[in-house]
Amino acid sequence: MSLLEDGVFLCGVSGKRYEVMKKLGAGGQGEVYEIECDGHSYALKWYFPKFSTDKQEALIENLVRRGSPDSAFLWPEDMVYSDTESFGYVMALRPKHYKSISDLMRRRAEPTFAVLTKAAYNLVAGYEKLHAMGFAYGDISFGNLFFDPDTGEVLICDNDNVCAPNAANPMSVFGTPRFMAPEIVVGKATPSRNTDLYSLAILLFNMLLLHHPLEGKRESDTECMDVHAMYKLYGSEAVFIFDPDSEVNRPVAGVHDNALIYWRLYPEYVRELFTKSFTTGLREPARRITETQWKAALARLAEGITRCSCGAEILQKSEPCWSCHEQLTVDNVQLTVVAHPDNLEMLGLRNDSSQTWTYIRADGTQIPVPPGKTAAIAVGARIEFANTGGIQT
Amino acid sequence: MVSIISASVCGAAHKLKGQECQDSFAAEQFGDVTLIAVADGHGSESCPHSRAGADLAVEVFVRVMRKYFALYSREPDTLRDYLQREGSRAVARAIEHDWKQRVSQKSSDIAAYGTTLLGLVLTPMFYFAYRLGDGDLIEVSQNSSQEIVRGNKQLGVATYSLCHPNASDYVLTKVGESKANTAYIVATDGFANSYPDEDGFNRTCLDYCAAIREHGANTVNANLPDWLEETSREGSGDDITVIIANL
Amino acid sequence: MTDLKELKRPGGELASRPLHFIWMVDCSGSMLDDKIGTVNYAIQATIPEMLDAATNNPFAKLLVRTLSFSSGAQWVTPAPVSIEDFVWSDLSADGVTDMGHALKLLRAALDIPPMSDRALPPVIVLLSDGRPTDDYKPELEKLLAMPWGKKAVRIAIAIGQDADLNVLEEFTGKSELVLEAMNRDALVKMIKWASTAASMVSAPAVAGSDSPVTTLDMEAVKNLSAARSIGSTSTADVW
Numbered sequence: 001m002s003l004l005e006d007g008v009f010l011c012g013v014s015g016k017r018y019e020v021m022k023k024l025g026a027g028g029q030g031e032v033y034e035i036e037c038d039g040h041s042y043a044l045k046w047y048f049p050k051f052s053t054d055k056q057e058a059l060i061e062n063l064v065r066r067g068s069p070d071s072a073f074l075w076p077e078d079m080v081y082s083d084t085e086s087f088g089y090v091m092a093l094r095p096k097h098y099k100s101i102s103d104l105m106r107r108r109a110e111p112t113f114a115v116l117t118k119a120a121y122n123l124v125a126g127y128e129k130l131h132a133m134g135f136a137y138g139d140i141s142f143g144n145l146f147f148d149p150d151t152g153e154v155l156i157c158d159n160d161n162v163c164a165p166n167a168a169n170p171m172s173v174f175g176t177p178r179f180m181a182p183e184i185v186v187g188k189a190t191p192s193r194n195t196d197l198y199s200l201a202i203l204l205f206n207m208l209l210l211h212h213p214l215e216g217k218r219e220s221d222t223e224c225m226d227v228h229a230m231y232k233l234y235g236s237e238a239v240f241i242f243d244p245d246s247e248v249n250r251p252v253a254g255v256h257d258n259a260l261i262y263w264r265l266y267p268e269y270v271r272e273l274f275t276k277s278f279t280t281g282l283r284e285p286a287r288r289i290t291e292t293q294w295k296a297a298l299a300r301l302a303e304g305i306t307r308c309s310c311g312a313e314i315l316q317k318s319e320p321c322w323s324c325h326e327q328l329t330v331d332n333v334q335l336t337v338v339a340h341p342d343n344l345e346m347l348g349l350r351n352d353s354s355q356t357w358t359y360i361r362a363d364g365t366q367i368p369v370p371p372g373k374t375a376a377i378a379v380g381a382r383i384e385f386a387n388t389g390g391i392q393t
Numbered sequence: 394m395v396s397i398i399s400a401s402v403c404g405a406a407h408k409l410k411g412q413e414c415q416d417s418f419a420a421e422q423f424g425d426v427t428l429i430a431v432a433d434g435h436g437s438e439s440c441p442h443s444r445a446g447a448d449l450a451v452e453v454f455v456r457v458m459r460k461y462f463a464l465y466s467r468e469p470d471t472l473r474d475y476l477q478r479e480g481s482r483a484v485a486r487a488i489e490h491d492w493k494q495r496v497s498q499k500s501s502d503i504a505a506y507g508t509t510l511l512g513l514v515l516t517p518m519f520y521f522a523y524r525l526g527d528g529d530l531i532e533v534s535q536n537s538s539q540e541i542v543r544g545n546k547q548l549g550v551a552t553y554s555l556c557h558p559n560a561s562d563y564v565l566t567k568v569g570e571s572k573a574n575t576a577y578i579v580a581t582d583g584f585a586n587s588y589p590d591e592d593g594f595n596r597t598c599l600d601y602c603a604a605i606r607e608h609g610a611n612t613v614n615a616n617l618p619d620w621l622e623e624t625s626r627e628g629s630g631d632d633i634t635v636i637i638a639n640l
Numbered sequence: 641m642t643d644l645k646e647l648k649r650p651g652g653e654l655a656s657r658p659l660h661f662i663w664m665v666d667c668s669g670s671m672l673d674d675k676i677g678t679v680n681y682a683i684q685a686t687i688p689e690m691l692d693a694a695t696n697n698p699f700a701k702l703l704v705r706t707l708s709f710s711s712g713a714q715w716v717t718p719a720p721v722s723i724e725d726f727v728w729s730d731l732s733a734d735g736v737t738d739m740g741h742a743l744k745l746l747r748a749a750l751d752i753p754p755m756s757d758r759a760l761p762p763v764i765v766l767l768s769d770g771r772p773t774d775d776y777k778p779e780l781e782k783l784l785a786m787p788w789g790k791k792a793v794r795i796a797i798a799i800g801q802d803a804d805l806n807v808l809e810e811f812t813g814k815s816e817l818v819l820e821a822m823n824r825d826a827l828v829k830m831i832k833w834a835s836t837a838a839s840m841v842s843a844p845a846v847a848g849s850d851s852p853v854t855t856l857d858m859e860a861v862k863n864l865s866a867a868r869s870i871g872s873t874s875t876a877d878v879w
Contacts, residue, residue, distance in 0.1 A: 066674070132828050134677015164673045192730070193681060286727035290685050406699045548757060548791045586758050589655040597651030604650045612644045620649040627654035630699025 003031050003046050003086070010035070010044070012078040012090060013064075018044065029160075034093065044080065045160065046088035059163055060089050069129035072122055074157040089160065099149050101142040101203070105210060111149045113313040114305050118152030120207050121298040126156050127200055128291035131193050135162050138191035140199035141179050142206075177230050178212060179203065182282055185235030194285035201277035201289060208266065211259040213278050216241035216249035220256070240278035242271075267304065267316040270297055320354060348374040349383065358384040395427045395515060396610040398637040400617035404583060406630030412436065415508075416581050416632040417447035419455050426462055427515040429636050430454040433528060433581040435507040435554065436632075446496065446506030450555055453491045454512045454523070457484060462514075473519045473568060481566035484523065489561040496556075507556040513541075513579050515571055515638055524565045526553040527582040531598050534575050538598040541577075542567045552582075573640060576602045580635040584621075587628020605639055613637075659700040659760040660720060661690075661838050662749075664742060666768035666799075667710040671733035674824070675769060675799055682828045684728040686835035693839045694723045700760055702838055705749070709742035710735030715749075739768065739807070740776035743783050750788040761841050762792045765834040766811055769799035780810060793837055797821055797830050 004010075008020045018035040025032050030047040047056065060076050068075035076089040099109035104116075111119070123145060130137060139161055146155040181198035183189040205213040214234055222229045239249040241259055251259040263271065273289050281288045306314045312323035350373070351357050357369040360382040369375045375383055403414035415434035422428070430451040434443025461484065465472035476484070488510070496506045509526025522530050522541045530541040542565045553563040578598055588594040605613045621633045663683060667676065694702040703720035707713065708731055716729065749755075750762065783789040796808035796818045808818045819834070821827035 131681040132678055132824055134674040134681065134824075164677050193684075284727070286684070286729065290688055292685050293688050406697075548759075548761070548787050586657055587654050588652060588758070590756050590758070593652040593655075600650035600652075604647065608645065608647060612647065615644040616647050616649075619646075620651075623649055624651075624654055627656075628699070629657055 003048070004033060004082075008082070010080045010082055010088075012037075012080045014078045016078060016090075018042065018080060018090065020044070027158075030088065035090065041093050042077075042090050043074075043093045044088050044090055046080075047086055049084075049086055052086040056160075057087060060087075060160055063159065063162060064089070066133065069133050069135070070126050072126035072154050072156055073130070073159055074155050075159055094146060094155055094157065095148070097148065097150075098146040098155055101145045101147070101207065104147075105142060105206065107210075109149050111147070111152070113315060114302065115147075115149060115152040116207060117298055117302040117305070119147040119154050120204055121295060121302065122147075122152060122154040123156065123203070124200065124291050124294045124298065126154060127196065128295070130162065131196065131291065134164050136164070136191055136193045137162055137196050137199075140196060140203055142203075145203070177234055180234065181285065182235045182238050183285060185231060189285070192285075194288060197288040197290065198277070198281060198285070200291070200294070201274070201281060204294065205274055205277075208270070209259055209262040211241075211251070211256060211262070213240055213242075213274065214238050214249070216251045216256060216259070218249040220252050238278075238282050240275065240282070242275065243279055244275065245279070264319070265315050265322055267301065270301055273297055348376045350374040360384065395422065396605075396639045397422070397427065397429075398605065398610050398614045398617060398639065399635070400614075400621050401634035402618055402621040402625060402632065404630050404632040405622070405626040407436075407632060409630075413444055414632045415444050415447060416583075416634040417444065417451050417508075418634050418636060419451040420636050420638075421455060423459070423462075425517050427513075427638050428455055428458055429513045429515075429577075429579050429638060431511045431528060431579050431581055431634050431636060433509045433526070433552075433583075433632065433634070435509075435552070440505055440507045440556075442500070442505045443508050445499070446492075446508040446555065449495050449506070450488075450492055450508050450510040453488055453495065454510060457487050457491060458512070458514050458521075469516055469518055473521075476521050476566070477568045481521075481523075481564075481568070482561070485525075485561035485564035485566065488523075488564075489555060492555050503556045507554040509552055509581075510555055511579050511581075513577055513638070515577060515640070517571065520569050520571050520577070522567045522569070525555060525560060525563060529578065529580045529582065529585050529594075531578040531580075532569075532572075532575060533578060533598050533602045534572065536599070538595040538602075541569065571640065575640050576605065577638045577640075578635065579638075581631075581633060583625060583629050583631030583633040584635055586631060587624045587633070601637065602639070605637065610639060656699045656701045657758055657760045658720075658756065659702050659838055659841060660749075660755070660762035661702060661704045661723075661835075662746070662762065662764045663704070663706045664746065664764055664766040665706065665708050665731055666737055666739070666766075666770065667708045667731050667733045667735070668737040668770060668773075669710070669734050670769055670802070671799070673733075675827075676731060676733040678824050678827050679767060679799075679831070680728070680730040682831040683835075685828075686832055687723075687726060687728065689832075690726075690835050690838065691723050693836065697839060700838075700841075706731075707742055707745060709738050712738055713742035713745050715745060736773040737768065737770050738774045739772035740774040740779045743776060743779035747779065747783050747786060747789065750783070750786055750792065752787065755788050757787075759788075762788060763837045763841060764792050764794050765831075765837070766794070766796045766808065767799060767831075768796070768803055768808065770802050771804040772807060776807065777810075784813070793841055795819070795834050795837060797827070797834065799827060 002023050004020050006020055006022055010018045010020065012018060016037050018037045021034045021036055023031060023033050029051045030045050033044045033046060035042050035044045060079055063076045064079055074091050074094060076091055078090040080088045080090055103109040127137065139158065144156060144158040146157065147153065177185060179199045179202050181195035184191065184195055189195065202213060218233060218239065222233065239246055241249050241251050242263060253260060273293065277289050301315065304315065306317065308314050308321040308324060310321060310324035312321055314321060351369050351371050354371055356371065357375065359367045359369050359375040362381055397420045399418065399420050401416050401418055407414065415436035418431045420429050432447035432450040434440065434447040436443050461472065493503060496503050509528055511528040511530055512523035513530060514521040524530060524542045524544055527544060531538055532541050544565065554560065557563065585594045588597060617635065621635060625631060625633050665679060690702065702723040704723055704726045705720050706716035708716050794812045794817065796812050798805055798808055798818055798820045800822065805818060809815050812818055819830045821830050
């Protein structure tokens with residue numbers, strides 16, 4: 001039984017008349033419909049009577065008046081009333097081919113690293129604009145965020161609870177526990193820009209590693225994940241799964257494989273931001289990684305993506321390909337020219353890669369050169385680097 | 394017998410940026426007279442030749458003072474009296490004029506050679522101190538260390554300069570009695586700027602002189618460059634020149 | 641020839657020169673919600689870069705403080721904080737605009753002591769959206785007569801169209817150092833630029849000449865002035 005029937009007409013504050021076409025879905029606070037006006041289609045969120053409060057009304061009015069921070073936001077454009085006490089707001093329709101982050105987490109969407117990095121960047125940029133307006137989001141979670149799996153363009157939805165956090169008007173909706181800043185989980189703080197930054201870090205970790213940064217051994221050891229357990233895991237006793245100073249919550253092989261697989265794939269500068277976010281960032285809200293810092297790292301990551309000859313995307317050149325384990329091409333061979341300790345005029349090439357080379361003397365003798373060892377540069381000799389070719393010295 | 398200890402190091406910050414040292418100095422002795430001059434080139438983008446300007450400044454100081462001493466060689470007390478009265482103005486003008494003349498032989502852009510200049514002449518009877526711009530002229534006795542000529546300190550990074558149109562108007566001088574068992578320190582401002590406050594700096598001057606008494610001038614002279622490098626590294630990052638004349 | 645000993649360096653503790661940076665923020669009621677929200681966001685966002693710049697300039701010790709004024713004035717940071725330890729606590733807006741009060745507090749902080757005469761010129765960034773509600777003139781005059789008051793690099797950001805540009809120009813002494821932010825984007829940009837002023841305070845200048853005492857990158861200031869007119873035509877809100 002829907003709140004609104006198909007074919008019903010509603011009036012917007014803008015003066016537009018909208019026709020209800022069909023119900024698209026329902027959420028905790030209201031129902032979503034597809035509506036039409038002058039041949040254009042929009043979405044309508046219509047509140048349950050319980051949530052049609054004066055306060056909510058004022059909030060939405062403010063959002064409509066202030067305008068959207070950025071095209072990445074699915075933002076209230078118009079307020080709509082009927083002859084009942086309820087109201088709703090109009091926003092753009094979400095394109096059908098967009099996937100949500102939930103889809104991503106459940107592997108129902110498998111974007112390339114390039115698209116994923118771009119989507120992450122766009123989400124950060126969107127939140128930055130929101131914060132620049134003085135707003136805080138409060139409810140960053142998988143279900144609100146959508147991306148185009150081909151281009152990485154994003155849409156941030158469910159923006160009807162965005163508002164300026166201050167003492168007189170604390171935000172009404174608290175986020176999902178797994179995304180909430182520890183200080184909110186333990187009841188010491190209300191949503192703010194700094195708590196948003198924490199949720200943003202959690203979101204990015206989830207997007208890039210397909211795993212939650214606080215779910216390691218502590219999580220698998222928890223038999224009953226009730227409210228009290230969550231309070232500890234995400235709040236009072238939160239520990240990063242890769243905390244450099246504590247191994248108590250390391251990912252468990254077989255249970256938390258994504259974390260183990262993906263962590264080393266990302267370059268050090270990305271891992272460093274995550275580490276800071278979930279060590280210092282757990283307890284010191286004002287020291288969390290800012291949007292500017294995330295953007296710089298994500299841009300750098302996006303620019304550094306290359307392809308191995310096997311087709312896999314490589315995120316950092318210093319490691320072998322994660323897919324085929326080939327070391328990269330000769331141009332990127334890791335070696336250092338060193339002098340013989342006793343005779344500075346004798347030069348050699350030191351194997352700085354993780355693969356064993358083969359040194360072939362002029363007479364054909366083959367000698368393995370393991371990582372760390374040096375091969376002399378001699379006339380007529382040849383060095384083979386792993387499986388990808390070699391050089392003549 | 395006056396022993397001279399001196400060192401001049403390139404600022405740690407300048408080394409980082411690949412810039413050259415802008416300090417220059419001269420320390421000479423003739424007869425029973427000791428002559429010390431220290432100059433700190435401005436080293437900014439508008440003063441690209443300030444090192445050359447500093448070199449010229451110390452040269453000019455030495456030349457001008459030597460000339461005066463030659464003129465008054467038999468009457469040091471007359472020279473002292475003259476300097477105490479109108480003589481110091483004459484010296485200041487002579488130095489400015491001479492320096493500007495030499496610079497204009499190289500280029501018409503005098504400002505590009507901008508530099509400070511500090512000078513000290515020590516005789517058995519008196520000393521003559523000359524100051525144009527920042528830096529320190531200190532008299533150190535057993536328990537006290539104090540400025541001989543307190544500069545009209547320009548706060549921040551600005552300073553008086555030889556390239557100014559009326560440079561000699563900004564020169565401060567002093568004639569005083571030379572005392573036994575006293576040391577005199579002439580330094581560019583990179584030295585004092587490496588210490589958090591005046592007390593710290595004064596204690597440092599006392600310590601340096603105590604080190605001379607304890608270990609001898611040669612040892613201190615040998616160690617001085619390292620000490621000044623450390624000072625620049627952990628302190629102001631600026632070029633540092635220190636000359637200590639020990640009576 | 642006796643062996644010359646290697647001795648430990650005599651003298652006291654070494655210290656790099658302090659560079660004081662002061663955010664002076666108007667927290668009057670008119671700054672409520674979006675303006676103070678943007679200021680809070682923007683200043684916090686400058687911290688990582690200021691920290692980076694400070695790391696690349698180890699010979700200046702960057703010390704940051706915040707002074708807020710509305711009905712009365714107060715130091716939000718009781719003492720200067722090294723940039724490594726500086727965190728931003730959101731300011732809230734309520735009350736009038738007692739700028740004179742703030743200038744008086746500023747004077748006490750710029751006196752010698754507590755300032756050392758070996759410090760680098762302090763940088764003061766004043767943000768305001770309105771007219772002072774107290775008698776600010778005598779306090780401003782006294783500030784500008786002080787040695788460090790005169791030498792300080794003073795930048796002002798005027799927020800919105802009700803800001804009193806004349807007062808802000810009296811504070812900075814140069815009209816180019818009064819930046820006008822007519823909307824959120826411009827305000828964010830200008831706060832970011834102002835935060836980089838600390839790294840511009842190092843080129844020595846010749847005293848006794850007519851030009852002012854420190855070399856700010858006036859090219860960058862001019863470019864920013866051009867930017868403010870771009871900012872005012874782009875986004876929705878105009879204040």
